[in-house]
Ligand SMILES: [Fe+2]
């Protein structure tokens with residue numbers, strides 16, 4: 001089977017469209033986080049944004065490689081959720097849910113690609129599925145920390161580090177204003193368990 005005639009091509013187009021909208025939605029979340037002074041949180045989201053750009057780029061390349069001639073148009077039939085309403089905590093939860101959906105969807109797309117004989121595309125979908133799982137874990141942890149008030153306050157003392165000047169201190173709570181560079185609390189680096197658990 002030629003890729004240009006396959007279901008896999010349609011799935012690549014759906015995945016590409018999904019990555020584009022995920023990227024923009026996460027930029028909305030990042031924008032909201034920065035507005036509220038959560039600089040370190042915004043930087044964590046920014047890394048996901050860049051990942052989604054690269055996922056889109058890889059899917060796009062596979063689509064264009066399917067034909068000698070440039071592919072002028074592909075009809076994409078897919079749902080586009082409009083859940084985000086500028087509430088940072090809620091948006092982190094939606095991000096987590098959307099990533100969870102993608103994890104399953106890409107595994108399904110990988111299965112179809114394998115059945116149609118496109119092993120390299122199946123592997124791409126599988127690899128990106130596991131990356132989306134890491135995104136899900138990160139969104140989940142950010143959501144929980146914000147909701148429970150543990151982003152900058154813990155029951156036991158831990159190490160906090162200023163992302164601006166590098167100042168470090170061990171305490172139950174991060175400083176309101178960095179004693180060295182005067183940056184606000186939102187610039188204190190996040191303490192994330194998902195960074196260690198994530199295998200990608
Ligand atoms: Fe992605």
Ligand SMILES: [Fe+2]
Nearest residue numbers: 052099132135
């Ligand atoms: Fe993702």
